[in-house]
Amino acid sequence: MNFMKIIMNKFFITASLVSLLMTSCSDKDLNVLPRQSIDASTALSSPASVDAAVIGVYATLKSRVLYGRDFVVYGDALGDNAVATNKSGRLVGEARNNVGAHYVNWGTAYSTINDCNLVLDAIPRMTAATQVQRDRWEGEMRFVRALVYHDLMRAYAYDPTAILDASNRGGVVLRSTAVDNKDTAAAFRPARASIQECYNFIINDLTLSSAKLQPAGVARNGAPHFATRAAAQALLARVQLYNGNYAAARDAATNALGGGVGSLTTAANHVAGWRASTNPESIFEVRFAIAAESLGVNEALQTTLTSMGALGAHTSNGGWGDLAPNALQLNAVGLTGFPASLSIPNTVALPPLTRTSDVRNQLYEWGGQRTNPRFIECTKYFGKSGFLNLDNVPVLRHAEMLLIRAEAHFRLGDVSSALADINTLRRNRGLTDVSLVGPAVLEEILNQRLAELAFEGHRFHDLKRLGRDITKDPSVGFTVNFSDFRMLARIPDGELVGNPNMRQNVGY
Numbered sequence: 001m002n003f004m005k006i007i008m009n010k011f012f013i014t015a016s017l018v019s020l021l022m023t024s025c026s027d028k029d030l031n032v033l034p035r036q037s038i039d040a041s042t043a044l045s046s047p048a049s050v051d052a053a054v055i056g057v058y059a060t061l062k063s064r065v066l067y068g069r070d071f072v073v074y075g076d077a078l079g080d081n082a083v084a085t086n087k088s089g090r091l092v093g094e095a096r097n098n099v100g101a102h103y104v105n106w107g108t109a110y111s112t113i114n115d116c117n118l119v120l121d122a123i124p125r126m127t128a129a130t131q132v133q134r135d136r137w138e139g140e141m142r143f144v145r146a147l148v149y150h151d152l153m154r155a156y157a158y159d160p161t162a163i164l165d166a167s168n169r170g171g172v173v174l175r176s177t178a179v180d181n182k183d184t185a186a187a188f189r190p191a192r193a194s195i196q197e198c199y200n201f202i203i204n205d206l207t208l209s210s211a212k213l214q215p216a217g218v219a220r221n222g223a224p225h226f227a228t229r230a231a232a233q234a235l236l237a238r239v240q241l242y243n244g245n246y247a248a249a250r251d252a253a254t255n256a257l258g259g260g261v262g263s264l265t266t267a268a269n270h271v272a273g274w275r276a277s278t279n280p281e282s283i284f285e286v287r288f289a290i291a292a293e294s295l296g297v298n299e300a301l302q303t304t305l306t307s308m309g310a311l312g313a314h315t316s317n318g319g320w321g322d323l324a325p326n327a328l329q330l331n332a333v334g335l336t337g338f339p340a341s342l343s344i345p346n347t348v349a350l351p352p353l354t355r356t357s358d359v360r361n362q363l364y365e366w367g368g369q370r371t372n373p374r375f376i377e378c379t380k381y382f383g384k385s386g387f388l389n390l391d392n393v394p395v396l397r398h399a400e401m402l403l404i405r406a407e408a409h410f411r412l413g414d415v416s417s418a419l420a421d422i423n424t425l426r427r428n429r430g431l432t433d434v435s436l437v438g439p440a441v442l443e444e445i446l447n448q449r450l451a452e453l454a455f456e457g458h459r460f461h462d463l464k465r466l467g468r469d470i471t472k473d474p475s476v477g478f479t480v481n482f483s484d485f486r487m488l489a490r491i492p493d494g495e496l497v498g499n500p501n502m503r504q505n506v507g508y
Contacts (some may be wrong), residue, residue: 044122048130050137053119057144058226058286066106067286067393068295071151073304073323074103075457081329082459083342083449083473087307087371088298088320095323097472097480099507100488103155109148110173116145117178132214139212143227143235145393146205149174152237153198154461155489156505160195161244162467164483167506171198183222191501198242206236215260223261224282225392230259231284234396237404244463250408253401254282264398267430271362274380281397291387300389301381305455307370311382314350317370318388324375325364325454326473332451333359335376342475343373362453378455399425399452407445410413415441422448 053354061067068499076082077094084095093101119141123134152172158164170192179185193201209232224231234256240249261283265273273280278287288294295476299305309318326342334356344351346369353376355361367377381391406421420439425448436444449462463470464487470480480486485507495502 025349044118044125047126047133050119050122050126050129051054053115053122054137054140057112057115057119057136057141060108060290061144061147061286062293063108064295064299065103065108066112066148066151067395069299069301069304070103070105071391072301073455075460076329076455077460077472078102079459079463080164080470080472081332081454082323083375083475084323085324085343087376088322090298090320090322091134091304095487096476097470099486100490102486104489104492105151105155106489106492106495108391109152112148113145113175114178116148117175118153118180119406120145121178121180124158133489135212136214139232140227142205142209143232143426145456146202146209146232146239147235148236149198149202149205149334152483153195153202154464156491157192157195157198157488159242159461159465160199161242161465162482162488167483167485167488168195169503169505171195173502174198174201176201189499189501191376192503201240202239203236203243206232206239210236210294224285226277227284228259228261229318230256230261231396233259234283237401238396241404241407242461246408246411250405250412253405253408256396256401257398257405259283262398264424264428265404267357267359268426270359270429272361274363275382278392279394279397281399282392282394282400283396283398285395285397286393288390288392289312291390294387294389296389301393302389305381306377306379307368307374308377308379309368309388311379312365314366314374315367316368318329318368320370321375321377323455324367324377326475328473329450329454330361330364330376332447333361333364333454335361335364341373343375346372347373358451359430362451394456400458403445403449403452406448407442409443410441418445425452 006057007132038378038476044053062453064070073091074094077084077091078097082095086092119137123137126134149172153159158168171194172192173190173199174193175190179188208231209227213227213232215229223298233252237249237252237256240246240252262281264406265281269280279285292301296344297319304320304322306319307317308314309316324342327338327340330338335353337352337354339351343400350366353366363379364376367374401423402425409415409418415437419434419436422444426433431451434444446462450459453459460470464482467482469482472478472480478482485505488505489504490508496504
């Protein structure tokens with residue numbers, strides 16, 4: 001679907017949400033069911049209807065191509081730390097970096113952005129709302145818009161820290177106001193802004209979001225399922241790391257860590273944190289609240305990563321387990337004892353796995369018998385509240401902030417502070433301190449990112465922002481060089497039809 005069609009179809013706000021949420025916009029109202037469209041000018045006519053629309057914007061993040069699945073698992077499938085098991089045929093192309101097997105979040109992302117813009121445009125008309133309400137709406141919508149825009153940039157553009165000039169076609173389309181009529185949509189012929197223009201736009205949104213949002217515990221914020229000042233600072237820290245502004249990344253990470261939302265788990269409760277309904281480390285997470293919101297047995301995170309129906313149930317079949325960790329990933333969390341093939345026949349007794357004191361390896365175990373053979377699987381997403389395939393998705397959490405700050409310290413020449421942050425994380429994962437110098441410090445930071453953030457959507461993007469080649473698993477047998485056009489996703493072909501201003505990424 002091209003951008004014009006997206007915005008022609010998406011200047012509507014969810015009618016079912018408006019009617020459902022006119023009387024209540026508490027945290028439990030993140031239960032959002034399928035959309036029915038009504039004209040935005042009718043929908044956004046009262047504070048209650050704006051509250052309902054805000055809930056609807058958060059609901060779009062549950063889409064499969066956003067945080068329902070793709071932005072959580074593609075970062076590993078496209079990277080160097082996972083293999084496709086071919087149990088269902090899903091993610092095989094992504095794990096081989098086939099042409100076209102990449103992120104496809106463009107259309108859904110711009111739908112979400114236009115919904116954010118509709119709310120932002122409506123705020124000045126809400127004279128019956130309090131200033132606190134208006135500030136909250138603005139802060140939350142700028143946060144979501146920034147999150148979705150940064151994910152677009154991570155998929156379709158180079159990062160400021162690693163730009164291949166010969167292949168650089170710029171950033172993405174920036175739109176700060178809503179398209180709410182067909183004439184405006186039909187006349188819209190967007191061009192891609194520059195990479196830096198896009199980052200400036202995102203940073204401005206997060207700066208304003210931080211100013212508008214209340215600290216945790218003040219007014220209605222619903223942390224971590226709604227944006228707070230801490231969430232805006234956490235996302236700003238990530239964005240500034242990608243932007244190469246390390247002082248700003250350091251400061252924002254510090255603000256997020258002290259923002260009062262979540263806390264760093266310890267070796268004693270880290271695994272339990274992944275079994276909880278809400279991860280105690282989360283600064284912002286996407287909430288899947290009721291069974292009807294599950295993406296189901298074919299596409300949910302649990303079924304994508306695990307074939308078991310219950311933890312330790314190695315003879316059960318609860319999902320597919322389409323993507324499995326490879327030796328690089330398993331070694332990073334201190335797990336050995338598996339065969340070089342990473343798999344065993346279903347008829348063979350499970351070989352014992354050797355585990356170091358790193359508690360993160362307890363989130364990996366031999367999978368079930370969904371087709372032959374079986375693999376070791378990641379169990380970070382293993383259902384909650386008695387429902388399979390229903391997990392909240394941590395998007396920003398404390399460990400990432402420590403890792404961002406550690407890398408920022410290192411790049412600013414403050415090695416002692418970098419080591420202090422890394423050792424804080426290591427101690428809270430059951431490991432001892434390290435004493436390193438020079439480039440070894442950065443490599444330890446990156447190794448800890450690999451161990452800590454696996455199957456949360458980061459590895460491919462870490463390699464890309466560093467300008468590094470992707471050495472695929474030996475079972476794939478090749479390397480995707482940073483200069484390869486497959487580092488960037490294909491902009492939908494429909495975007496170029498009738499729009500001479502739009503440029504496709506090189507190679508497509």
